[in-house]
Amino acid sequence: MSEGREGDAGRAAAAAPAGVRTATLRADDGARLAYDDAGAGRAVVLVHGFPQSRRYWHPQLAALPAGVRALAPDLRGFGDSEPRAPLSLDRHADDLVALLDHVGVARAVVCGLSMGGYVALALWRRHPARVRALVLADTRAGADDAAGRARRDALVALARREGSAAVADTQLAGSLGRTTREREPARVAAFRALLSAAPVEGIVGALLAMRDRPDATATLPTIAVPTLVLVGAEDVLTPVDEARRLAAGIVGARLAVIDGAGHASSWERPAAFTAELAAFVLALPPSPDDG
Numbered sequence: 001m002s003e004g005r006e007g008d009a010g011r012a013a014a015a016a017p018a019g020v021r022t023a024t025l026r027a028d029d030g031a032r033l034a035y036d037d038a039g040a041g042r043a044v045v046l047v048h049g050f051p052q053s054r055r056y057w058h059p060q061l062a063a064l065p066a067g068v069r070a071l072a073p074d075l076r077g078f079g080d081s082e083p084r085a086p087l088s089l090d091r092h093a094d095d096l097v098a099l100l101d102h103v104g105v106a107r108a109v110v111c112g113l114s115m116g117g118y119v120a121l122a123l124w125r126r127h128p129a130r131v132r133a134l135v136l137a138d139t140r141a142g143a144d145d146a147a148g149r150a151r152r153d154a155l156v157a158l159a160r161r162e163g164s165a166a167v168a169d170t171q172l173a174g175s176l177g178r179t180t181r182e183r184e185p186a187r188v189a190a191f192r193a194l195l196s197a198a199p200v201e202g203i204v205g206a207l208l209a210m211r212d213r214p215d216a217t218a219t220l221p222t223i224a225v226p227t228l229v230l231v232g233a234e235d236v237l238t239p240v241d242e243a244r245r246l247a248a249g250i251v252g253a254r255l256a257v258i259d260g261a262g263h264a265s266s267w268e269r270p271a272a273f274t275a276e277l278a279a280f281v282l283a284l285p286p287s288p289d290d291g
């Protein structure tokens with residue numbers, strides 16, 4: 001890729017693991033979208049949170065088990081995907097369908113973390129036939145309350161005034177668990193670099209989209225595919241009790257807690273997260289969707 005819009009911090013975090021293919025596609029409105037593609041087998045779409053990019057999933061792409069193909073897009077407005085409006089959650093869901101069409105996958109396991117979970121739920125609501133199974137990580141179904149919407153507006157103003165590094169600084173304490181923050185300065189620094197690389201346009205678009213997102217609670221009982229709910233034991237933004245409520249709303253959903261991790265559970269404890277994800281994906285019944 002030569003069209004990145006990221007600063008030095010982004011480039012420092014940018015080296016893709018061996019064997020990862022980076023490619024682009026055009027969405028149905030012509031917007032250019034970037035994605036990483038690794039491995040072969042059952043397709044899993046990895047949907048990043050706020051304000052991240054496909055690079056958030058590098059630890060998973062670096063250690064994919066045999067039989068799994070990972071597709072990790074940059075949501076439009078992030079990484080190397082064009083920030084063409086609208087930057088709504090529904091638009092992101094439609095972009096995932098464009099990605100599946102582009103790679104010739106009819107149905108995929110969709111794994112979304114936090115904001116990525118909001119997108120996964122929007123995808124289920126809009127295009128359930130494209131979802132083979134769901135992994136909802138460190139996320140929630142409910143909408144923002146009045147205080148939450150006010151915090152989004154304050155963060156929009158901060159992003160416009162001071163840029164993405166200032167936004168990254170406000171996100172760090174909530175995003176990473178206590179164990180990571182106290183014991184792993186290198187992991188904290190790499191995470192901060194990832195967040196600081198987000199373009200302001202993408203940050204603002206995502207904040208407004210999350211502020212205005214509908215309550216997805218009524219969608220939960222409609223979910224009719226195998227579902228795994230994952231959460232970091234030290235997640236303070238979507239705590240274990242929230243994950244428990246999410247799992248309880250979905251028939252047959254299983255909850256797994258990742259020890260020693262906060263809200264960015266897959267980044268903080270990649271081996272434990274990937275093991276849960278892989279076990280879930282490889283245990284799905286055989287289907288024509290198997291790659």
Ligand code: MLT
Nearest residue numbers: 049050114115116210237
């Ligand atoms: C995320 O990690 O994507 C955010 O915590 C989501 C949010 O702000 O609601």
